[in-house]
Amino acid sequence: MSETQAQLLLDRCDELAAISSRPDVLERVHLSPEHRAANDLVAGWMREAGLKTWQDAAGNQCGRLEGREPDLPALLLGSHIDTVPDAGRYDGMLGVLLAIQVVSRIRDSGIELPFALEVVAFSDEEGTRFGTALIGSRALAGTWHDDWWNLTDKNGITLFEAFQDFGLDPARLPGAFRRPEELVGYLEAHIEQGPILDDADRRLAVVSSIAGARRFALTVTGKAGHAGGTPFDRRRDALVGASELVVAIERISKERDVIGTVGRLQAFPGGVNVIPGLVELSLDLRAEFDEDRDESIRLITEAAHEICERRGLAFHSTEIYRADAVRCDLGLQEAITAGIRASGDQHPLSIWSRAGHDGMAVVAVTPVAMLFLRCKGGISHHPDEAVKKADVAAALTAYEAAVRELVNRG
Structure with missing residues (x-):
């Protein structure tokens, strides 16, 4: 089943990659028409997985599966769906799709959840349009800087104006902020964006820290x-x-x-x-x-x-x-390590991330941890970005097992 679902995720990455502002290469930036189309597509997949969906006040696409009772704190799963110019099709996007599929599998299993599960597709991790990265995740974490409103893109449009053009009300931005008591942690699956796993011929790794x-x-x-x-x-x-x-x-x-x-x-x-x-x-x-x-x-x-x-x-x-550098939470790291073992690797690698990720912002509001899967040759931020279906299947198994480990802990 994991192989079949892995192929589904790869096909969905292709669908997302078709949403681009340029016909020749993949480019999808914050608060653009392509951002809206990608949010709509991801929201549809979230609903298929049984999540209640909404777009928050910062333009992040969100979905929620309730726990054993309403309004429990949530374990947050996610990544980003914006891109750099001339991008690959797995950076960020694959992590979002893995998260949705994990929630679908958890829901179908019928297990009782001691917390809610939420998936977030962050709107602006790369900073391509306005030059400041992690805007989406910093909004969620409540670490927004008001001077960002004056940032401009290459056409002179300010972030404030872009919010309005997208249909968002800048005055309502605090509605995107989350409080620590609303969350139990954040897990993110992501391609490594480096060659360590590929050189070691390993599929997965637990991330110890983010540079x-x-x-x-x-x-x-x-x-x-x-x-x-x-x-x-x-x-x-x-x-x-x-x-x-x-x-x-x-x-x-x-x-x-x-x-x-x-x-x-x-x-x-x-x-x-x-x-x-x-x-x-x-x-x-x-x-x-x-x-x-x-x-x-x-x-x-x-x-x-x-x-x-x-x-x-x-x-x-x-x-x-x-x-600043982020140390991943030891307890969440242990859950991911258990997940990797469930995928068949009894001696999981632990590596630090040379690339930045949304967890660097989310850690301000809740503990974070990450699962890496290898990308061919360590190539990322480039159209040659590539992953193996078997690795995606292993990541799906490990991700679900990590969530189940946290469920078992209660």
């Missing part, structure tokens, strides 16, 4: 000039300085065993015969422990100032995102 991340918008400022007429000893080339900084970020990241990435770099004014006078670049830095992350930021900043002083340049840094 702490900080992101920065950096600028290196020099002076534009004629490429032919300006001697090297008079140049203040912002691009050469920025390039040296990129290499320093790689060096420091390797030395400190952290993950530093410059994903965007743009030189201005951009003429082929003009010395760049300004460079804008991004920095994404992640680590298992916040202390290592923060010390690496200090060293990178120190290197940037040294490079720019030596080259007659100016350096500026603005932090645009911060999420």
Whole structure:
């Protein structure tokens, strides 16, 4: 049965992947027409599984199966359904569909639940449209920042305006906030987005923690000039300085065993015969422990100032995102470990997540834990994202068994 249901989930991933703002690649962003269509499709699958559905005040799609009596606290299961540009079809989406199928199997078994089960399809984990990740889950966790209302997308539309265009009332946003007493925990299944499981030829793992991340918008400022007429000893080339900084970020990241990435770099004014006078670049830095992350930021900043002083340049840094590392709850980890054993793996792997997830926000309101399943080659955030049907079947078995373990604990 699990193999048949795994194929169903893969088919549903394909259906969701067809909902895209671009005909050539998958892109589905927060509060877009595609977001609405995906919510509607997921809501239909939730209802098929026996859940009562609603869209919350932040645009998250939710469903609930009551426990043995109404209004019990809920065990929350979920992930996200928004995407990065040119995305794969399993990041986030597969976790939502696994959660729905787990609830369907629990309901069909007829077991008595000491808590309700809820599924949430978070609306904005990636931050693609407005540049700030975890908006959907932070709304649920009640850690919303009012200055987010002024964030704008590439068309100049503010988040406040996008809420209204989507049919949401910004004044009613607190209706999405959850209280600790309403929840007993949060479980999320997700593709690993890395190669550890694939390299080890293992299907599943329990997640011990989620990396702490900080992101920065950096600028290196020099002076534009004629490429032919300006001697090297008079140049203040912002691009050469920025390039040296990129290499320093790689060096420091390797030395400190952290993950530093410059994903965007743009030189201005951009003429082929003009010395760049300004460079804008991004920095994404992640680590298992916040202390290592923060010390690496200090060293990178120190290197940037040294490079720019030596080259007659100016350096500026603005932090645009911060999420501290999250330790997954030990009790929930134990339930997932028991679930993996139920799938046939008697010696489950435990790994920390290098990628960020909605649990980083949800932990503010309830304990969290995660189940990883392997993705081919560790490739994610790319159309080549791929999973095996047998691995999805194993994840479904393990996920259900983890929930049953918590049911048995009462």
